[in-house]
Amino acid sequence: MWIAAGLLATACAAPRAPAPQATTAPEAPATVPTTAPAAPAGGKFTYWGGLIFSDVANKMLVDRITQWGKEKGIEVEVVMINQNETVQRVSAAIEAGNLPDAFDAGVGFMLLLSQRNVLEPVGDVFKEIGDAHGGWLESAAKAVDPAKYGGKIYGVPFGTSGNVLYRRADLLEAKGFNDPPKTWEELGEMAKAINDPPNVYGMGFALSNVGDGNLMANILQAWGGRIADDAGKVCTIDSPETRSFLSWVTELWKAGVFPPGVTTWDGAGDNTAYQSGQAGFIANPGSVYLNIKENDPELAQNTKYSALPAGPKLRIVPQNPNVRVISASSPNKELAKDLFKYLADDQFMEAYYNNAIYGPVLNSQTGFAIFKEGPVHIGLLDLALNGTPPGYPDVDNAAYNEFNTNFLVPKMIQRVVVDNVSIDDAIAETQSACQAIYDKYK
Amino acid sequence: MAEPIKLAGGARIRRRGMSLSQSEGLLGMALVAPVVICLLILVAYPFVFAIWISFTDRQIGAEGSFIGLGNYAYLAGLPSFRATIVNTLVLVLSVQSLKLVFGLGIALLLNQPIRGRRGWRGLILLPWAMPAFVAYITWRLLYAPQGGAFNMILIGLNLIPSHADFLSSRELAMPSVILATFWRGFPFWVISFLAALQTVPQEMYEAAAIDGANAIQRFRHITLPGIRHVILVVTLLSTIWTTNSFENVWLLTQGGPSDATMTFPVLAYFGLQSLRIGEAAAVSVAMLPVFAMLALIAVKMLQRD
Numbered sequence: 177m178w179i180a181a182g183l184l185a186t187a188c189a190a191p192r193a194p195a196p197q198a199t200t201a202p203e204a205p206a207t208v209p210t211t212a213p214a215a216p217a218g219g220k221f222t223y224w225g226g227l228i229f230s231d232v233a234n235k236m237l238v239d240r241i242t243q244w245g246k247e248k249g250i251e252v253e254v255v256m257i258n259q260n261e262t263v264q265r266v267s268a269a270i271e272a273g274n275l276p277d278a279f280d281a282g283v284g285f286m287l288l289l290s291q292r293n294v295l296e297p298v299g300d301v302f303k304e305i306g307d308a309h310g311g312w313l314e315s316a317a318k319a320v321d322p323a324k325y326g327g328k329i330y331g332v333p334f335g336t337s338g339n340v341l342y343r344r345a346d347l348l349e350a351k352g353f354n355d356p357p358k359t360w361e362e363l364g365e366m367a368k369a370i371n372d373p374p375n376v377y378g379m380g381f382a383l384s385n386v387g388d389g390n391l392m393a394n395i396l397q398a399w400g401g402r403i404a405d406d407a408g409k410v411c412t413i414d415s416p417e418t419r420s421f422l423s424w425v426t427e428l429w430k431a432g433v434f435p436p437g438v439t440t441w442d443g444a445g446d447n448t449a450y451q452s453g454q455a456g457f458i459a460n461p462g463s464v465y466l467n468i469k470e471n472d473p474e475l476a477q478n479t480k481y482s483a484l485p486a487g488p489k490l491r492i493v494p495q496n497p498n499v500r501v502i503s504a505s506s507p508n509k510e511l512a513k514d515l516f517k518y519l520a521d522d523q524f525m526e527a528y529y530n531n532a533i534y535g536p537v538l539n540s541q542t543g544f545a546i547f548k549e550g551p552v553h554i555g556l557l558d559l560a561l562n563g564t565p566p567g568y569p570d571v572d573n574a575a576y577n578e579f580n581t582n583f584l585v586p587k588m589i590q591r592v593v594v595d596n597v598s599i600d601d602a603i604a605e606t607q608s609a610c611q612a613i614y615d616k617y618k
Numbered sequence: 619m620a621e622p623i624k625l626a627g628g629a630r631i632r633r634r635g636m637s638l639s640q641s642e643g644l645l646g647m648a649l650v651a652p653v654v655i656c657l658l659i660l661v662a663y664p665f666v667f668a669i670w671i672s673f674t675d676r677q678i679g680a681e682g683s684f685i686g687l688g689n690y691a692y693l694a695g696l697p698s699f700r701a702t703i704v705n706t707l708v709l710v711l712s713v714q715s716l717k718l719v720f721g722l723g724i725a726l727l728l729n730q731p732i733r734g735r736r737g738w739r740g741l742i743l744l745p746w747a748m749p750a751f752v753a754y755i756t757w758r759l760l761y762a763p764q765g766g767a768f769n770m771i772l773i774g775l776n777l778i779p780s781h782a783d784f785l786s787s788r789e790l791a792m793p794s795v796i797l798a799t800f801w802r803g804f805p806f807w808v809i810s811f812l813a814a815l816q817t818v819p820q821e822m823y824e825a826a827a828i829d830g831a832n833a834i835q836r837f838r839h840i841t842l843p844g845i846r847h848v849i850l851v852v853t854l855l856s857t858i859w860t861t862n863s864f865e866n867v868w869l870l871t872q873g874g875p876s877d878a879t880m881t882f883p884v885l886a887y888f889g890l891q892s893l894r895i896g897e898a899a900a901v902s903v904a905m906l907p908v909f910a911m912l913a914l915i916a917v918k919m920l921q922r923d
Contacts, residue, residue, distance in 0.1 A: 294679040385874050581892050587874075590875045616692070
């Protein structure tokens with residue numbers, strides 16, 4: 177009933193505005209040659225952008241799209257939505273039949289949407305943008321690989337996000353650790369060395385039911401564990417590698433290196449812990465960097481950044497390219513493609529990346545100064561070039577995404593460290609819950 | 619042809635073969651129709667729609683097909699679902715009991731001629747007037763293991779040796795959610811009871827006092843019967859609100875740790891994250907029999923009175 181009421185409320189939302197009159201003359205020529213499609217058929221061109229932690233970057237995106245609208249002589253509405261609410265907002269809009277013309281999404285969500293035929297294939301504009309900018313980086317191209325999406329390309333990547341490891345260099349160097357940890361086990365030892373509760377806890381990694389908690393699934397994979405088999409059909413959580421991983425986490429938990437509250441941290445838990453000086457290590461896409469650079473220069477000075485370390489079997493550094501997609505129901509598909517080309521302009525993207533914590537997606541972007549100078553951006557370039565595709569080594573399919581949205585790996589850890597369930601029982605429960613999810617997609 | 623009928627105010631209608639009562643009945647139905655239509659659209663349609671899709675494998679963007687009890691069977695097999703049933707019952711029963719006891723107690727107190735009564739009555743409304751988001755974020759900060767007010771006070775008073783993990787320990791998570799939920803919701807009970815108490819005739823208390831009834835007897839035989847209807851209605855409404863409340867659990871614990879505070883709305887939210895709207899609807903519809911029973915009991919009791 178909550179769902180139906182929400183969907184109905186959205187359906188009852190005000191309809192799109194009537195067709196606007198073309199009033200404004202173009203203020204400046206586009207920096208990238210674009211075609212000039214007709215005025216929007218729906219009366220107004222609507223774009224939903226994903227809010228990020230930089231107000232400057234958010235404003236830049238809105239201004240750029242607004243400028244594009246002016247140049248085309250069309251009315252444009254840009255709505256910036258919290259990225260944590262993208263799924264709910266888009267879901268309600270699909271049911272109500274009022275999707276925006278185009279919007280930002282993560283590749284996982286794009287996968288789910290592409291299977292429901294609500295997205296327009298964008299292979300032509302993807303190729304056009306790639307050709308104009310020296311080609312797509314392999315990570316970006318793989319993220320929208322048609323092989324995963326029924327033979328079509330549904331998204332145009334615009335920025336790679338992913339976790340960078342933050343470490344308190346001042347505390348670590350005082351203990352003789354001058355280099356970043358190469359393995360998770362090494363990181364665990366470093367965390368123990370600097371652990372000084374209640375002032376500082378070594379491991380500021382969420383073990384809760386939020387997106388950050390799924391870092392644990394990546395560490396499990398680095399241990400050699402797998403969520404499912406190579407076909408992406410049968411769950412394989414119950415393995416010696418998972419036991420080994422879970423034993424490692426449990427041992428660290430017992431050593432007291434996790435800050436209190438990590439099993440119920442919200443999405444800002446690691447931010448708060450690190451910014452208040454209470455965490456020795458965190459994995460964060462960049463919001464903490466922006467915050468401490470602005471508000472705590474001393475902590476920023478004492479912080480060093482590196483790529484996520486390797487596990488005993490693999491080094492998993494998940495790339496998470498963000499994409500722009502077009503609604504299949506949009507009457508303004510050509511306009512949307514034109515906008516995507518306009519937004520891919522190198523001059524704009526260089527200024528945008530200076531403020532947004534994203535790694536590059538196009539070859540022409542890798543030479544931007546920020547990817548040579550910015551400490552976090554250097555890590556993001558490395559992530560874009562050397563990271564691992566979403567889901568790797570597992571098959572990044574709908575079942576895998578549902579597995580993650582149910583936070584089954586952090587919940588498995590919670591069963592052991594909170595409920596004192598044995599490692600074997602926790603794994604058996606998770607295996608069962610995981611298989612139930614995968615069975616739905618057979 | 620029937621004679622026109624003169625109505626109050628001088629208006630005339632022609633009966634055209636209808637009796638006056640039939641004409642008035644038609645007029646009444648016509649006047650009520652917009653409200654009924656609105657209710658059908660805004661209440662009945664989502665209600666029936668939710669029940670229907672709970673029997674389908676519908677996903678966002680795809681119609682889906684009828685699968686009978688498939689979603690319910692899947693949910694029944696989930697450990698999270700079983701924990702959800704228990705947690706929801708514990709949360710609702712505990713919170714409602716606390717609200718009833720404290721709500722009634724405070725209302726009785728504020729019904730007495732105490733100093734600054736008006737001020738207290740205004741003050742009591744504050745938790746309810748505060749946006750839920752702000753209220754629960756504040757409680758989250760109060761519960762924080764490091765720097766949280768509760769820990770600082772308890773450690774400062776040497777009542778606990780080290781910080782308590784209010785939201786992250788299995789033993790304390792649910793009591794912590796219960797306390798915050800109670801705090802946020804009890805003013806509604808106080809104000810409702812206070813209003814009801816003021817309708818109980820003072821003469822009855824005076825007569826009972828003359829007959830030698832003590833305070834407990836007056837409460838039991840005059841006050842409680844006098845506000846019985848209000849207690850029933852408030853309990854029913856608040857039970858439904860509490861069962862449906864999402865932000866209290868989501869903002870404090872996201873249903874954790876380890877499903878210790880997982881409730882129906884949070885579980886439905888997780889279902890919606892994977893766009894499986896049929897499954898998410900089944901979670902919410904699963905509580906329907908409980909609500910129906912509560913409503914039935916309340917209506918029966920009101921009718922009996």
